[in-house]
Amino acid sequence: MEQFIFSSKTKRLTYILMSFGVIALVYGIFLAVSDVDGAHHSGTRLWTNLLINGFFFMGIAASAMFFFAVNYAAESGWWVVIKRILEAVGSFLPVGSLVLFIVLFAGVAHQHHIWHWMDAEAVAADEVLRGKAPYLNWMFMAARQLIILGAWIFMWTRFRKRSLEEDLGFERNRHFKNVRDAAIFLIIFGYPISTFVPWDWIMSIDAHWFSTLFGWYVFSGLWLSSLVVTTLMVIWLKKQGYMKDVNASHIQDLGKWVFGVSFLWAYLFFSQFMLIWYSNIPEEVTYFQVRFEEYKYLYWSMFFVNFAFPMIALMDRDSKRNFRSLTVIGILIFIGHWVDTYMLITPATMKTHSTIGIVEIGLGLGFLGLFLFVVLNTLTKAPLMAKNHPFFEESVHHEIH
Amino acid sequence: MKLYGLYNDDGVLVDGAKTLVSKGIKVNEVYSPFPIHGIERIIGVRWTRIAIAGFLYGITGTTLALFGMSYFMIQDWPMIIGGKPNFAFILNVPAFIPITFEFTVLCAAHGMALTYFIRNWTLPGVKAKNPHPRTTDDHFAIELVPEDIKDYSKEDLTSLLKETGTVEVFEK
Secondary structure (H helix, E strand, O other): OOEEOOOOOHHHHHHHHHHHHHHHHHHEEEEEEEOOOOOOOHHHHHHHHHHHHHHHHHHHHHHHHHHHHHHHHHHHHHHHHHHHHHHHHHOOOHHHHHHHHHHHHHHHHHOOOOHHHHHHHHHHHOHHHHHHHOOHHHHHHHHHHHHHHHHHHHHHHHHHHHHHOOOOOOOOHHHHHHHHHHHHHHHHHHHHHHHHHHHHHHHHHHHOOOOOHHHHEEEEEHHHHHHHHHHHHHHHHHHOOOOOOOOOOOHHHHHHHHHHHHHHHHHHHHHHHHHHHHHHHHHHHHHHHHHHOOOOOHHHHHHHHHHHHHHHHHHEEEEEEEEOHHHHHHHHHHHHHHHHHHHHHHHHOOOOOOOOOOOHHHHHHHHHHHHHHHHHHHHOOOEOOOOOOOOHHHHOOOOOO | EEEEEOOOOHHHHHHHHHHHHHHOOOOOEEOOOOOOOOHHHHHHHOOOOHHHHHHHHHHHHHHHHHHHHHHHHHHHHOOOOOOOOOOOOHHHHHHHHHHHHHHHHHHHHHHHHHHHHHHHHHOOOOOOOOOOOHHHHOOEEEEEOOHHOOOOOOHHHHHHHHOOOOEEEEOO
């Protein structure tokens, strides 16, 4: 059985990345405590970055689970050789959720007011927030997020447990239980990821603004990021000499997913933007106004990179089979989607006071290190190939043109 | 004059084609009612260039749509729709994107379909080129060109074809 070994060299890399994160965290806390401008901007900055990274990496883990469930529910065969990677990426879900809840309860304890509806004075002075108070109050938010994220984590442990059991011997009933659970997961994932999860954690920062497309937009970006992570992990593992059963057709299919979901993301971006631009209603355009005026170059270059790069570079069949082009584009749009998440949150919390400095980059790298550490650690716990999956042989012989 | 081997099963045809190719016989063409997986590699069909043509038709559509709308709506007869400023293309371009997209798809799809029909000469009123009427129904055919195959005589080819499990071998 092929087993992944977490080499000390790779471990060291994740430790270095995590130490960047710790340095940035300490620096961020120092800035927050000293509070030079007296307006709590540094404190908001620190919590904003924890929210960005917590949400981004939690979303990647959850979307990997979603892709796992899609393939199970559709009873597709090609993906079985990458099944363990999706499971491993999903294992970051509890850690990411924990970070989100730390940010949430720090807000409840008035350490920050990223969500200004948590500030009783602001709500008292604001008719709109008073009207939204039955939904936007911390107890209800904590309760529903606990149920949603808890249910996802619960489903992950169930899938994982059965997946490890399957290594010992195939059983018909277990497989169909997985198929049934996958269908259930699609429901308990699909509704919250397009509604409560992005609404609560991100959209409610701009408590006056709303968009019904917002959840889909956020989800498509996260899903794409998780596909990019999966693709890069497969390529990296193959470079290390693992995963002999993954052939060029699997890589091409992953490339197609990245290509296709990039279009989904760009389509949703544009659909949301164009309706707001066309109707030009004051309470709606404020969202884009702050992004276009304060973050003009970063915002548009983010859109350009995330849309045009995969479109042009991954259109050709050969480039989807080529490790180098997939790696370059993958890394670029991974950074692009991190910046997209940054753009979802920072303009709303920091307004005109944002910077990209040690705190942003350091915490981003730190979370990446933590994410890789957790994921690779899970990967060592089971053989890389789920050999007893009924479609394993089909997957090994997967061939497309 | 060409030589045809008719089969009633695509699996038998694939095996037959493999046998013929392994003996150094060039299979000129295969006729089938549906695409046979992997046959193009076995008989060595060149990679299709329809994707490149499709890309070119697509960017032609994009260019035409953007150029057309900027001429109609901005230059020739400026129109104010929804109170949007109309004195510069860049200020109106988001409104043009959906139509540009649709026109790109229209041009790419029609261009590719027409190219395919013309390239294969399967236009309305054109005489069908399949060797046997049943290759559009439930039979499959291998086409050999005996003049191009130097190593084997026509009689050899006929017997070789028969050995691969044909239901009929005929000339046309």
